[in-house]
Amino acid sequence: MTLLKVEDLHTHFISRDLDNQICIAKALNGVSFSLEAGRVLGIVGETGAGKSLTAQSIVGLLRPPAKIVAGSVRFEGRELTDMPDAELNRIRGNNIAMVVQNPRTSLDPLTRVGDQLVRLHQIHSGGPKTASHKRALEMMEAVGLPDPESRAKSWPHELSGGMAQRVLLAMALMNSPKLLIADEPTTGLDVTVQAQILDLLRSLVARFDMATLIITHDLGVVAHFCNDIAVMFGGSIVETGSVRDVFAAPAHPYTRDLIAATPERFQMGRAKALGGQPPDLYNLPSGCVLQSRCAYATELCQTTVRNAEVAEGHFALCHYAGRLEEQPAVKINA
Amino acid sequence: MTQPVLKIRNLSKRFPVGGGRVVHAVNCVDLSIMPGETLGMVGESGSGKSTLGRVILRLLEPSEGSIEFDGQDITQLPKGQIRRLRRDMQMVFQDPWSALNPRMRIRDLIAEPIKLHVDLSRSERDDRTEDLARRVNLGSTYLNRYPANLSGGQLQRACIARAIATDPKLIVLDEPTSSLDLSVRAGILELLAEIREETKAAMLFISHDLGTVRMISDRIAVLYLGEVVEQGQTEALFETPAHPYTQALLSAHLPADPAFKVSRLVLEGEVPSPIALPTGCKFHTRCPVAIARCAREVPQAIQVPSGQQAGCLRIPNGGNIIERKEDV
């Protein structure tokens, strides 16, 4: 059974404007992917593409006015989107753990680090307190915090950015989750510290056989730490596949541009073809979300796009996936 | 022989932070930039990059050392005269949202430096403003808008238009692309490269992103705890980094290409506080090849065979090269 299966997920922001008219921002538009134990999937995309929202939708941490309006999230075969809160909480504490971008704001400033770990273990795993304490020290050790005994007594404000991120990872591991979701786990950390945290993350994934979802805007992180990649644009996953396949032969025009814009591939003189406005979520075009800035767009692109398998396990959401080069029709953005 | 546009000697900046404590943000830096040259400055957060950029422009007062700009010592120049110098030295900041007055239209924002520094009639100024907007690929429809109605990339283009409006000899760019998405970033870098070709302005390009710096810089200076630990030609520094910190920094960079094998040197610990600087070589607390002497002796920059200058005590006997772990 697939550990995590997300199917056709639609998340909208539904609010009323000054004239009391309903406004809908279609932030996620049919997100689908799945993840198996022991695999690391990287979700990449530009700001506002819907990466964090995807994570929040999966774990049920959406805040109003955001709402899942359609689709399904199955974890070990069980549907999460309509699960009662208490039950979902239990799964979130025991089986799914999340590490978010800003380590400092995710720690309780008034509780010593060790006590936060113990508390979390007590809530979800119960058992004698001494066992929780022992587990806390083990996990602090596992994430490479030197001298766990004395570190456990630290207050959050005494930790550096890298140490706070390690504590959050230790927290995420306390209840041996099967799925770890890390939203920009190294953004804002120094490169040398980022290297430490990513190495750690990878060894933990192997050691505990977790499935891991890494959300990042850094293609370098995906290239070297993930097995699979999902590229998001305008609330849709426009391309998925193994990291090797997608980097070697990107099939979607957006992925091509993204990879072409990395310092490794970027060629001066090409930039004008790249970039453009993100789509207006309040007023999405019918058909492909990329059509206003896609060099290959034709009239066909105004019609609903289906995911096409361009190679085994490699999908792209484009009418011309796999045949962009031979595409004969008249381009609308030429 | 051509004179450098900028020459700084032994420059330091310290911030008193109360309780008698002092942040040593920039320590004894020597650098120069030739006309038309782009010097990339890299370093981790808190290494003093922004502070150094601001001291060079005299937006902050140096604590020690000298700054020579275009042959003139400007270290002690009174504020009034510094204002006039702004015409020749401009700055672009990381965050274009806070760099621009939100109540001014883009047109007026671009015209502002011209108004301040260049004697032009009103219609000449308008023409120049439109030329500049065109030069940075900002459509004329944006000129009548306010900053809030532009994207980050468009705002950064407006900032660049302002920076080049007076044909400066030096532009200091502090993380000009860091807040922008990858595809937008590429466009801005390309624009900067074109502008450099056309105007022959020298640039100090500050960034923590090694890939970006490599693309745009002729030379690179690496900062650690406010000190330049290594500087040299871009390719030499990337191919054969001499200082152990440079080696570690470069190896921590993850190229966006899975086919590129990385062999990593993962440093232990984090950057020490600039309030209590380590003795001797400032890198000795994290250096994988440190020896006892490193805690006592301050290394002097020396030239290595590949041409860079680096400050490490172990260079003479080759002990500065860190052994790599297996490829991952």
Ligand SMILES: Nc1ncnc2c1ncn2[C@@H]1O[C@H](COP(=O)(O)OP(=O)(O)OP(=O)(O)O)[C@@H](O)[C@H]1O
């Ligand atoms: N006004 C100030 N008062 C006290 N300390 C300061 C002040 N400005 C900067 N610092 C300190 O000086 C050091 C260098 O700061 P600076 O902003 O130059 O770093 P940076 O290399 O630009 O870092 P980043 O990559 O995060 O932008 C830091 O430790 C910083 O906290």
Ligand SMILES: Nc1ncnc2c1ncn2[C@@H]1O[C@H](COP(=O)(O)OP(=O)(O)O)[C@@H](O)[C@H]1O
């Ligand atoms: N309260 C809100 N109302 C309308 N749109 C919102 C709201 N909050 C977030 N969004 C939009 O949802 C989209 C996805 O956001 P997010 O998942 O945070 O993006 P990212 O990919 O950067 O993590 C963005 O375009 C954002 O502007």
Ligand code: SF4
């Ligand atoms: S469907 Fe059309 S607009 Fe969309 S990515 Fe493909 S070619 Fe471009």
Ligand code: SF4
């Ligand atoms: S001087 Fe010593 S501590 Fe400093 S970089 Fe060289 S070997 Fe390392």
Ligand SMILES: [Mg+2]
């Ligand atoms: Mg996000």
Ligand SMILES: [Mg+2]
């Ligand atoms: Mg800075």
